[in-house]
Amino acid sequence: MKDGVVQQGMTKQMFMEIKLAEAVVEGEGFDLVAMGRPEGPGCYCAANTLLTMYLGKLIDNYPFVVMDNEAGMEHISRLTTNNVNLLLVVSDASIRGIETAGRINSLVDALKIAAEKRFLIINQAREGITDSLQKAITKHGLNLAGIIPKDDLLYDFDMAGKPTVTLPGDNPALSAAFTIFDEIIKANE
Template sequence: MECTEIGEIVVVGGKGGVGKTSVSAMMVKILSQNGGRLLVIDADPVISLTHALGERPKGTIGDYREKIIGSDEEKRAVLKRPMKAIIREMMISIEGRYDLLTMGRSEAKGCFCGTNEMLRYGIESLCGEYDTTLIDCEAGIEQVNRRVVHHIDKLFLLTDTSRTGMMTLTQLRDIAVQCNEGKPIAVHVLVNRVRSPAEEESVRRSAAEMDMTVIGCIPEDNAIREYNHSGKSLLCLPDDTPAIRALREILARISL
């Protein structure tokens, strides 16, 4: 199954610990203000983005998988209903600004294969109904590697200012290009928590040496740290905070 209507699929990935969830949440804030139909998918099993947005899921794909592998009675009751209808019930609609689907995790032993299969169905069955589908992957781009995301239009790879972070991104980029099955993909490198012009110059130089181009840098922003520490939704960040201003300019440059 593939999306039957035109709609951009935007994926955010990168190494762990560089503020990927915070940047994804800021993207949600900006894109939801731009108008258009926006689907947000929290594809990280620990549902970090959902929490960063100040939401609690009504249900997750992991919860659904638990019912399928549970008792025969539960399994029969669940499987009688169309999968798309069940996925719709899991989603949260945020005041008409965007819809949110949360992956979650299954408590069953083993890998996330079953949960990823259902996530793939959710993406493919819903993405055509939205102008933009924003997917926040777990650390790395595991869902891309497992072909959970069947097609990517724009891939944001997030890193910090370290050279090792940039080296990690080259591997993630190569995986994404290979998994996109020959379809064009725009890879955008974002550098987070930049503290000075010297740091920005250094990281751009490292990227160029690895045949990558940095589309933009997001400055260190104390407001984000304070919001995360207090558990306040990043959607409530003021529009004039340095990180929001920088990210808004970056997204505008690529017409997003």
């Protein structure tokens, strides 16, 4: 399987299943599949196709699967997944961010992606949300699940390359995130 060449006597499907298994990094309490770099400038086409084909195989092995996509709508428009129980759109506390979240919501509708529940999470908010931000949320028909406050320690961890799962348990951003996730999970049981 050197250099992505399928060995003699092995089907492409077997090759891809082995490669996918190799891509899963097992962690403490969770596993991670990280996509590699693009094939060409900005192109994730083949990687997305393979991810779509083999995601079902991974889903069967886990009670929860979280897909963390890069900012933007490309992953949704490429139909990397078309059937989700819970779609969380994370935005910063800006009108532009909320408008993008609204476009994502509209794109999910237009592409007929089966998203049973959809929620908006506002990240890095200075002081809650302003009236203008609330109006934008309402205008776009978004369901606000909660707000994660701006946090200097979280920023420091990010700049130092430290995993956020190692933040102190009383960290305000971490506490807010866990509260949001607990409420969403409880509401969907």
